Amino acid sequence: MQVDCPTCKTPVEWSESNPHRPFCSDRCRLIDLGAWASEDYRIPSAQPVSEDELLESLHQQDQDPDQTH
Numbered sequence: 001m002q003v004d005c006p007t008c009k010t011p012v013e014w015s016e017s018n019p020h021r022p023f024c025s026d027r028c029r030l031i032d033l034g035a036w037a038s039e040d041y042r043i044p045s046a047q048p049v050s051e052d053e054l055l056e057s058l059h060q061q062d063q064d065p066d067q068t069h
C-alpha cells in the first residue's frame, strides 16, 4: 500500500518498516507538525492551571463580595 507524503506528495510505502508514515521522512513529518502547530492550533503562552489554582478560583467565586444582604 502506498500513500502520498502530506508534505511533499512523494509516494510512500505504508508499512511497519517506515517509522515516518504517512510521511516520506522525519523532515517532512516535522514540517507538517510545525505547520500544524503554527497555523491551526496556535496556543498563547499561557501557563497550565494547576488544580490548586483552579480550586482556589472556584472558591473565590463562591465568596462573591458583591452579594450584600
Ligand SMILES: [Zn+2]
Residues within 6 Å of the ligand: 005, 006, 007, 008, 009, 010, 023, 024, 025, 028
Ligand atoms: Zn515528504
